[in-house]
Amino acid sequence: MTSMRTxxxxxxxxxxxxxxxxxxxxxxxxxxxxxxxxxVMENPHLSPWLDRLGLFDVYASAxxxxxxxxxLVSMTGCVLPRCARLWRSVRSAPVRAPGNLARMEGHVEWxxxxxxxxxxxxxxxxxxLLRDRGFRVEIHGxxxxxxxxxxxxxxxxxxxxxxxxxxxGVAAGRLFGFEGRVALAEGATFTNVRSEYxxxxxxxxTDVDNLEPLSFTLDDxxxxxxxxxxxxxxxxxxxxxxxxxxxxxxxxxxQDVQPNHPxxxxxxxxxxxxxxxxxxVTVRDGRGDVTFSGPVIFLPRDSTYASDxxxxxxxxxxxxxxxxxxxxxxxxxxxxxxxxxxxxxxxPELFLTAFTGDMGLDDGTPQSVFTLDKTNMxxxxxxDGQPLAQALAVGExxxxxxxxxxxxxxxxxxxxxFQIAYDPGKEISLLAALMxxxxxxxxxxxxxxxxxxxxxxxxxxxxDHIEVAGQSLTRWPLKPAxxxxxxxxxxxxxxxxxxxxxxxx
Amino acid sequence: xxxxxxxxxxxxxxxxxxxAVYAVAFLTYAGETALRTTRRSTAPAYLGVGxxxxxxxxxxLSSEPLLPDPHDRIRQRADWLGAAGTNVxxxxxxxxxxxTVARGIAAQRAPWGNMFEFALVGAVALTAAYLAFLARRPxxxxxxxxxxxxxxxxxxxxxxxxxxxxxxxxxxNSYWLVIHVAAAITGGGIFSVGAVATGLFLVRDRAxxxxxxxxxxxxxxxxxxxxxxxxxxHAAHMLAFPIWTFAVLAGAVWAENSWGxxxxxxxxxxxxxxxxxxxxxxxxxxxxxxxRGRRAALFALGGYAAFLFNFFGVNLWISGLxxxxxx
Ligand code: HEM
Numbered sequence: 001m002t003s004m005r006t007x008x009x010x011x012x013x014x015x016x017x018x019x020x021x022x023x024x025x026x027x028x029x030x031x032x033x034x035x036x037x038x039x040v041m042e043n044p045h046l047s048p049w050l051d052r053l054g055l056f057d058v059y060a061s062a063x064x065x066x067x068x069x070x071x072l073v074s075m076t077g078c079v080l081p082r083c084a085r086l087w088r089s090v091r092s093a094p095v096r097a098p099g100n101l102a103r104m105e106g107h108v109e110w111x112x113x114x115x116x117x118x119x120x121x122x123x124x125x126x127x128x129l130l131r132d133r134g135f136r137v138e139i140h141g142x143x144x145x146x147x148x149x150x151x152x153x154x155x156x157x158x159x160x161x162x163x164x165x166x167x168x169g170v171a172a173g174r175l176f177g178f179e180g181r182v183a184l185a186e187g188a189t190f191t192n193v194r195s196e197y198x199x200x201x202x203x204x205x206t207d208v209d210n211l212e213p214l215s216f217t218l219d220d221x222x223x224x225x226x227x228x229x230x231x232x233x234x235x236x237x238x239x240x241x242x243x244x245x246x247x248x249x250x251x252x253x254x255q256d257v258q259p260n261h262p263x264x265x266x267x268x269x270x271x272x273x274x275x276x277x278x279x280x281v282t283v284r285d286g287r288g289d290v291t292f293s294g295p296v297i298f299l300p301r302d303s304t305y306a307s308d309x310x311x312x313x314x315x316x317x318x319x320x321x322x323x324x325x326x327x328x329x330x331x332x333x334x335x336x337x338x339x340x341x342x343x344x345x346x347x348p349e350l351f352l353t354a355f356t357g358d359m360g361l362d363d364g365t366p367q368s369v370f371t372l373d374k375t376n377m378x379x380x381x382x383x384d385g386q387p388l389a390q391a392l393a394v395g396e397x398x399x400x401x402x403x404x405x406x407x408x409x410x411x412x413x414x415x416x417x418f419q420i421a422y423d424p425g426k427e428i429s430l431l432a433a434l435m436x437x438x439x440x441x442x443x444x445x446x447x448x449x450x451x452x453x454x455x456x457x458x459x460x461x462x463x464d465h466i467e468v469a470g471q472s473l474t475r476w477p478l479k480p481a482x483x484x485x486x487x488x489x490x491x492x493x494x495x496x497x498x499x500x501x502x503x504x505x
Numbered sequence: 506x507x508x509x510x511x512x513x514x515x516x517x518x519x520x521x522x523x524x525a526v527y528a529v530a531f532l533t534y535a536g537e538t539a540l541r542t543t544r545r546s547t548a549p550a551y552l553g554v555g556x557x558x559x560x561x562x563x564x565x566l567s568s569e570p571l572l573p574d575p576h577d578r579i580r581q582r583a584d585w586l587g588a589a590g591t592n593v594x595x596x597x598x599x600x601x602x603x604x605t606v607a608r609g610i611a612a613q614r615a616p617w618g619n620m621f622e623f624a625l626v627g628a629v630a631l632t633a634a635y636l637a638f639l640a641r642r643p644x645x646x647x648x649x650x651x652x653x654x655x656x657x658x659x660x661x662x663x664x665x666x667x668x669x670x671x672x673x674x675x676x677x678n679s680y681w682l683v684i685h686v687a688a689a690i691t692g693g694g695i696f697s698v699g700a701v702a703t704g705l706f707l708v709r710d711r712a713x714x715x716x717x718x719x720x721x722x723x724x725x726x727x728x729x730x731x732x733x734x735x736x737x738x739h740a741a742h743m744l745a746f747p748i749w750t751f752a753v754l755a756g757a758v759w760a761e762n763s764w765g766x767x768x769x770x771x772x773x774x775x776x777x778x779x780x781x782x783x784x785x786x787x788x789x790x791x792x793x794x795x796x797r798g799r800r801a802a803l804f805a806l807g808g809y810a811a812f813l814f815n816f817f818g819v820n821l822w823i824s825g826l827x828x829x830x831x832x
Contacts, residue, residue, distance in 0.1 A: 004789050004792060004796075005793060005796070007786075008786050008789045008790050008793065008796065008804075011782050011783070011785055011789065012783070012786050012804075015782040015783050015807075015811070018775050018779050019775075019779065021770060021775060022772040022775040022776060022779075026770065170768075179766070226671070226672070229671065230669050230671075231669070231671045234671070235674050236672055236674075236675065237675055238675050259675040259763055260675075260679040260762050260763045262762075262765065269765055271764060271765045273764065419764065419765050420765075421765035421766060423765075423766070426761070430758075433754045436750065437750060437751055437754060440747050440750055441747045444744075444746065444747055445747075475743070475791065476740075
């Protein structure tokens with residue numbers, strides 16, 4: 001369970017398990033919320049099976065969790081004993097030299113007469129030099145034992161343990177955080193309470209009644225687009241000018257929010273994630289009273305910002321009024337009909353049809369503001385008996401026959417989508433990421449290595465036999481400089497062959 | 506002030522010139538390989554270290570003893586071709602570096618914002634990583650493969666991936682993007698050298714285990730020893746893995762900055778994760794008795810396949826938040 005082989009197998013399984021989630025549409029993945037439903041509709045037979053296997057929600061599925069939890073358990077079981085071993089080896093003396101140094105890396109030997117007694121022995125000289133180079137050193141009779149690079153093991157441990165910290169960070173976000181979305185037309189205000197969100201996904205233990213006290217108003221939204229060249233129509237700059245307040249009684253402040261530059265109030269962040277048009281209209285009813293006035297959010301359908309929307313005036317007298325249609329920021333027409341030639345509002349037009357009757361708002365079931373329940377409504381027709389449809393430029397008015405009401409297209413406003421997120425585990429995850437990176441870099445770059453020097457005294461005044469050699473405990477070769485320095489300092493004669501060549505690499 | 510459109514055309518011109526130069530390098534390297542592999546025993550293994558020409562190598566040249574002098578002329582010619590190939594490659598690198606800089610000035614931003622530019626900067630990273638390894642290890646046998654990959658990248662850049670110089674869509678306008686992509690491309694360049702080393706290691710290792718054959722000299726025998734290849738394979742992956750890790754983490758920081766969540770299992774993120782996990786499996790295998798070398802190599806190739814799929818497959822076939830990278 002805690003062997004490296006298990007780790008390799010589980011890592012391979014983890015990689016394979018992550019694949020289907022990138023090929024099949026996923027719930028809870030921001031890319032395209034409707035993708036799963038579309039896929040299910042197109043593959044009615046296959047989909048229930050895929051769903052049962054959790055393949056539309058791979059990264060939250062039990063089997064995916066099983067793999068990474070097993071991996072983390074196995075890793076902990078593997079790494080904790082290593083911690084203990086590292087601790088012991090740091091506290092114990094460097095290991096003794098092997099009997100046959102000639103078989104170790106970078107072996108060099110020479111003979112030298114011991115100097116006068118006042119001179120330091122080669123052992124002491126070597127020990128000093130190695131200590132200066134950061135080795136842990138011990139002199140043991142005729143032998144010098146040195147080791148360096150424990151940091152590598154420490155790095156390896158920090159790296160592996162950082163994965164556990166990461167799990168805590170991810171879990172904290174999953175258990176206490178939330179994500180929500182809201183669309184605001186220019187001039188509209190959002191207050192950070194659950195009911196004001198268009199969509200709100202709390203976690204298990206999110207404190208939904210005590211969200212960060214915050215409100216903001218979209219004062220102005222600005223979008224600019226490339227107007228020339230091959231990339232004409234590509235967005236270039238978005239800017240949402242907000243005025244916001246944190247809590248009651250605090251002063252109102254202003255901030256520009258742009259992509260990559262969110263509004264950040266005590267870790268609750270509002271990100272600008274999209275935008276579109278909100279035509280401002282005024283609806284008058286049969287008595288000539290204003291029954292609706294203001295911007296209405298139209299949802300963009302493509303990159304030219306041709307947008308669809310619904311305008312509702314349920315309080316109109318004598319009958320409730322509703323309008324359905326589309327908005328074109330730069331209206332143009334070809335043989336297939338009207339279309340938008342550019343995403344910016346150069347020639348805005350509103351195309352509407354009208355309905356009267358009960359739109360089903362009173363029975364209490366919540367209804368999207370973007371769709372119209374037409375079951376009990378009647379389409380307004382023109383004198384020719386055809387459904388009434390009209391294109392309105394700014395300032396123009398659509399007058400419904402029979403004096404039931406009018407709609408005026410006052411001006412063009414824009415709306416912005418905000419993604420509002422709170423993730424209390426973020427700092428923990430960031431800490432884990434830093435540990436991971438530091439640990440990994442250390443573990444992969446530090447070379448743990450041993451160096452030995454042995455003096456074999458010559459018999460009866462003959463020269464001493466001195467040997468040095470080393471051992472790399474990693475896949476990197478020994479650092480030639482360690483041995484070079486040792487030999488240069490101790491060997492009396494000039495070095496005839498560069499040592500590098502003799503170091504087995 | 507220099508006219509940006511002129512700089513952009515200059516950049517394109519430099520890229521086309523570089524393609525021609527790399528093609529020459531490819532042919533030169535291929536010529537060297539041919540000389541080293543055609544006739545039995547006359548073909549000395551690759552020796553060159555660094556662009557300056559051959560230097561003695563500490564390792565045994567090949568399992569068979571080399572015949573002395575009569576074949577020196579072929580060896581000299583091969584050495585000359587190899588050194589020339591490297592020099593031409595350096596010229597190619599200088600050209601695409603200049604092209605990248607010119608494009609960056611023309612666009613007034615870091616020149617890695619769409620797939621065309623990724624391919625261009627990727628070619629720079631790949632060549633530079635190869636030359637850096639070549640300065641330390643006898644890996645000139647990689648040259649023909651590396652230059653082949655560079656030609657492929659540049660060829661795709663100027664054909665299917667071509668995008669005129671332009672500003673970025675707002676969400677890409679972040680210095681985290683600059684850091685994230687730069688790290689990913691650097692890591693990718695070194696992973697590519699690792700992948701070439703891995704492939705050649707497998708070729709050489711397989712040939713070694715079959716023992717010498719008679720007749721024509723095999724390609725495998727002209728390669729560096731399997732020990733050298735295994736070392737380069739491991740060194741490249743050990744170098745690239747932390748860089749790739751950093752790239753993934755920087756990407757997470759950027760995602761947090763622009764979408765409010767640091768990880769969302771977007772296809773691009775998912776494949777970066779798969780790549781990372783497979784390379785981690787490779788590193789473990791290299792530390793496991795019985796898996797080191799041949800078996801570990803398969804994980805390295807798997808990681809590289811995932812890396813390539815992330816660049817081509819995900820950008821071209823799977824739509825996600827990242828697909829605004831633009832083709
Ligand atoms: C959660 C997934 C894991 C990841 C992402 C991971 C990643 C890594 C990496 C990148 C290295 C560096 C390789 C090197 O030093 O050459 C490494 C080393 C190591 N890993 Fe893991 N690991 C994981 C799980 C495990 C598990 C489950 C075990 C225990 C069975 C384990 C044991 C080790 C050991 C002992 C080393 C040191 C190898 C050496 O001394 O060269 N790891 N790991």
